[in-house]
Amino acid sequence: MTKRIITTANAPAPIGPYNQAVLVNENTLYTSGQIALNPETMELVMDTIEVETKQVMDNMKAVLQAADMNFENVIKTSIFISDMNNFSKINAVYGEYFNEATAPARETVEVACLPKNVNVEISMVAIK
Numbered sequence: 001m002t003k004r005i006i007t008t009a010n011a012p013a014p015i016g017p018y019n020q021a022v023l024v025n026e027n028t029l030y031t032s033g034q035i036a037l038n039p040e041t042m043e044l045v046m047d048t049i050e051v052e053t054k055q056v057m058d059n060m061k062a063v064l065q066a067a068d069m070n071f072e073n074v075i076k077t078s079i080f081i082s083d084m085n086n087f088s089k090i091n092a093v094y095g096e097y098f099n100e101a102t103a104p105a106r107e108t109v110e111v112a113c114l115p116k117n118v119n120v121e122i123s124m125v126a127i128k
């Protein structure tokens with residue numbers, strides 16, 4: 001098994017002892033959860049849940065690109081949200097990044113609290 005750490009300045013630096021993503025056997029990418037940190041300022045972008053979700057997805061796009069992948073490579077998504085009432089709004093933004101016919105498998109769960117008190121955190125698994 002080979003394990004390559006994926007790092008990019010185009011996504012937020014980790015805020016704990018983890019890496020942005022790990023590429024296994026040069027074909028399977030496990031990303032860390034992304035929250036709505038601006039990668040340049042490391043400030044949270046939380047104006048609305050739509051804006052927050054877009055920042056998360058843009059961060060994820062940068063991580064995928066750092067591994068020479070894109071959203072078409074994603075096979076599984078995990079979404080953690082602080083309030084299930086935001087489900088529809090998050091779906092609307094999330095859906096803009098995928099072709100519905102080939103969208104990845106996914107679960108969405110409401111959790112008690114997320115790092116830095118954000119409203120949404122998303123992680124993905126992608127395969128080349």
Ligand SMILES: C=C(N)C(=O)O
Pocket residue numbers: 015016018032033034035115
């Ligand atoms: C933001 C994270 N991915 C974390 O704290 O694990």
